[in-house]
Amino acid sequence: MSNTTPTPAENLNKLVVFRRTAYLGLGRARDAMFELGDAVLRTRHANSFAELSLSLAFRRKWPSVYEALQDSRPDRAALRRLYLAQLAWVKRPLLVGDHTAWSRLEAPTLRDRTIEHQPTPVPGAKPITVGQGYSTLVWVPESQGSWALPLAHERIASDSSPLRMMVAQLRQVCPHLDERGLVLLDAEYGCAPFVKDSADIPCDKLMRLRSNLCLRTAPPPYPGWGRPAVHGRKFKFRDARTWGKPTETLAVDDPDLGHLLIRLWANLHFLKAPGHPLWVMRIERPHARGTRRDPRVLWLAWCGAPPPPLHASWRLYFRRPTVDHWYRFIKHSLFWTLPCLKTPEQAERWSDLMPLLTWELWLARPLVTDHALPWQKHLALLTPGRVRQSLEPLFAQIGTPAQLPKPRGKSPGWPTGRPRTKAPRYAIVKKRPKHN
Numbered sequence: 001m002s003n004t005t006p007t008p009a010e011n012l013n014k015l016v017v018f019r020r021t022a023y024l025g026l027g028r029a030r031d032a033m034f035e036l037g038d039a040v041l042r043t044r045h046a047n048s049f050a051e052l053s054l055s056l057a058f059r060r061k062w063p064s065v066y067e068a069l070q071d072s073r074p075d076r077a078a079l080r081r082l083y084l085a086q087l088a089w090v091k092r093p094l095l096v097g098d099h100t101a102w103s104r105l106e107a108p109t110l111r112d113r114t115i116e117h118q119p120t121p122v123p124g125a126k127p128i129t130v131g132q133g134y135s136t137l138v139w140v141p142e143s144q145g146s147w148a149l150p151l152a153h154e155r156i157a158s159d160s161s162p163l164r165m166m167v168a169q170l171r172q173v174c175p176h177l178d179e180r181g182l183v184l185l186d187a188e189y190g191c192a193p194f195v196k197d198s199a200d201i202p203c204d205k206l207m208r209l210r211s212n213l214c215l216r217t218a219p220p221p222y223p224g225w226g227r228p229a230v231h232g233r234k235f236k237f238r239d240a241r242t243w244g245k246p247t248e249t250l251a252v253d254d255p256d257l258g259h260l261l262i263r264l265w266a267n268l269h270f271l272k273a274p275g276h277p278l279w280v281m282r283i284e285r286p287h288a289r290g291t292r293r294d295p296r297v298l299w300l301a302w303c304g305a306p307p308p309p310l311h312a313s314w315r316l317y318f319r320r321p322t323v324d325h326w327y328r329f330i331k332h333s334l335f336w337t338l339p340c341l342k343t344p345e346q347a348e349r350w351s352d353l354m355p356l357l358t359w360e361l362w363l364a365r366p367l368v369t370d371h372a373l374p375w376q377k378h379l380a381l382l383t384p385g386r387v388r389q390s391l392e393p394l395f396a397q398i399g400t401p402a403q404l405p406k407p408r409g410k411s412p413g414w415p416t417g418r419p420r421t422k423a424p425r426y427a428i429v430k431k432r433p434k435h436n
Contacts, residue, residue: 008367015363016398018082022356023401025078031402032060032068037353038400039065040334041360041391049339057395060405069339069346076154076352083151083359084176087139093181094140094316095203096148096323097169097189099162102337102347104131109423112158112344114431130428132156132344134351135165137173137183140322141362146383148326149362150355155348158429163189167197174203180305182206184320192270195303199276204304206317211299213237215280217244218267230274235265237299247279250310258287262314268301279307283314329384330354342423361387368394 006014026033039055046052053062087093101116110132118129133156138148152169156162166189174181181203185194190207198205217232236242246263253259261284268278279302288296300317307313330336336354341347361384368390372378379386414420 006366011363011366012398015360015367018086018363019360019398020401021082022079022360025075025082027073027075029068029071029073031405032064033072033074033349033353034400034402035059036065036068037357037360038395038402040353041357041388042395043335044389046335046338049335052335057400059402064405069341069349072349074349074352079352079356080151080172081176083149083355084173086149086359086363088178090139090141090177091179093177093179094319095137095151095173095181095183096140096320097135097137097166097183097185098320098323098327099133099135099156099165100327101129101133102131103129104340105129107131107340108425109342110344111426112429113426114156114158114429132347133162135162135169136323136326137166137169138323138326140184140319143319145381146322146325146329147362148322149359150326153351153355155344155351157344158431161431163191163194163197167194167201170198170201170203174201177202180204182316184317186320190301192272195270195273195276195278204302204307206313207301207303208317208320209237209280209299209301211237211297213299214271215268215278216271216274218269218277231269231271235268235280248310250314252311252314257285257318260285260314262310264310276303278303281310281314326358326384330358333385333388334358358384361391364391364394 023030023034035058036052038057039052042057043052043055050062050065052058053060053065058065101118103118104110104113107113113130113132115128116131116133117127119127135154135156136150137152138150141147141149151173154165154169156165170183183203183205185205185207187208187210190209214237215235217235219229219232222228234242243265247266248264250262251260252262263282265280268280269276281300281302283298283300285296288294290296302313334354334357336351339350341350365382365387368382368387370378370382370386371390372386373389382390
């Protein structure tokens with residue numbers, strides 16, 4: 001494929017084709033769903049979900065914002081194929097996997113609520129909430145910046161887990177990539193079950209490891225009698241005497257991170273996954289503050305094909321926080337957690353719009369100019385938020401594939417004499433009940 005820069009006309013046509021294809025992939029009630037997405041992109045502030053109907057992009061009445069989520073049936077497989085088609089030119093896709101919580105503390109009528117992890121700024125408080133978890137797999141298109149483009153964003157049911165959900169999403173995405181991808185994962189995924197379950201997926205994984213782990217080295221040569229050894233000696237992260245000589249060592253003076261000492265050990269493995277070798281990397285930053293967000297020591301594990309040289313691989317993991325930027329963006333700017341929806345299915349259909357809107361912003365980036373507010377600085381590289389606040393002239397130019405609404409008269413309302421019943425209440429699902 002040619003490496004020439006696309007012309008503005010080509011970029012505009014690409015965005016128009018993307019919007020039309022996405023419109024067809026929204027299934028039933030696609031007109032209201034598509035206009036709801038445009039209303040999200042063109043609304044700066046909303047105190048309630050119904051306020052999105054006040055946008056000029058939403059040509060229907062306010063009950064249609066709820067009816068759209070009730071009636072729609074987005075084709076998630078078709079939308080995923082549309083997102084993957086945008087990666088056709090990428091030689092080495094860099095993916096990030098993570099999960100987040102949609103807190104619904106006061107929603108007893110919402111089915112399938114679970115206890116989810118959510119960091120809290122209150123010292124001593126438990127980092128949990130009650131709601132529903134969502135697993136996300138994003139593509140990081142640039143070596144710097146905050147752009148993260150989701151390929152999958154799905155609810156984690158109470159009978160599933162973040163690990164199983166991430167394995168399923170990797171199976172949906174990685175076999176359809178033109179090149180072997182690299183997936184960056186947090187410490188929750190750095191465990192033997194995830195390594196074994198995802199071993200047959202065509203991708204490499206770079207995972208953070210907890211600092212209290214104990215791995216095993218490769219077994220010694222077979223002595224000629226007895227059962228062959230499966231494990232070698234222990235490799236305790238907190239005991240430097242067990243490390244042995246590293247395979248490779250690198251000292252770096254980085255302008256952003258300062259002085260770093262990086263060491264790599266080959267052919268280690270988890271105790272419960274002896275058939276899956278790991279390359280373990282220890283990144284030491286002596287001048288770091290030693291906090292959770294700024295640790296002095298970072299343990300990483302590479303799983304899959306042999307990693308590139310240490311000088312080319314140690315910096316890759318520092319692109320993982322882009323998914324956190326995306327979570328913050330959809331919660332604060334795209335109103336993801338604003339509606340108080342009644343069923344998990346409605347929440348899933350609403351969540352299907354979040355990747356679609358993010359991809360629209362990415363494709364619109366080369367077509368808009370920065371409309372900075374009076375108190376904002378102009379940016380050379382536009383962020384998702386800056387593209388969003390500059391979309392109005394572009395949307396006025398390209399229009400919308402959604403059809404005009406067809407009024408169907410006034411609703412008769414609730415039938416006279418029909419009794420009203422309370423919505424059923426559901427208990428919070430505990431995934432790991434305690435056994436006495």
